[in-house]
Amino acid sequence: MDLKQIHELIKIINKSNIGEISIEDKDGKVTIKQKEEQIVTVAAPTPQVYNVAAPAAVAPAQATTTAPTAPAPAAVAPKADNLITIKSPMIGTFYRKSSPDKPPFVEVGTDVAPGSVVCIIEAMKLFNEIESEVKGTIVKVLVDDASPVEYDQPLFLVEP
Secondary structure (H helix, E strand, O other): OOHHHHHHHHHHHHHOOOOEEEEEEOOEEEEEEOOOHHHHHHHOHHHHHHHHHOHHHHOHHHHHHHHHHOHHHHHHHHHHOOOEEEEOOOOEEEEOOOOOOOOOOOOOOOEEOOOOEEEEEEEOOEEEEEEOOOOEEEEEEOOOOOEEEOOOOEEEEEEO
16 A cells, blocks of 8 residues: 555545554555544533532532522522432433333423333444332423433432
8 A cells, every 4th residue: 555545545534434454465554543632522511511400519619609600599499318210221322202202201390110111222233221210209301302312311200
């Protein structure tokens, strides 16, 4: 493989979503990898999302800064202490119903028990039923239907 062909491959890889390619011929082997900066850029927002989701656990100073700015969450905070959060066990697409013509698994006010299905998360064309691990009443649905969710993202608030 000559240098011109290698340069063409590099241009193609840079324009695509391919992370790595290896080509072997009689003259030798060439491996081209994307820069790791792109991966770091994609992964960087994830810790910020987790820090915002649990400001009291991460930094108490952030919680006091947030309270004066948003008085509504401060009023709800005492109730939130006894609520249990059902979180996403995976990355995927959140669905409240098993199909568009069916009713949602749970609504606000629905009683759930350990093992009862609360939603479905689609990941790589597989539909995974998410079950409640707690007994209680659904107080709030935190995610819109058919929206993407991250690992450990809060989905529901349950009052035990």
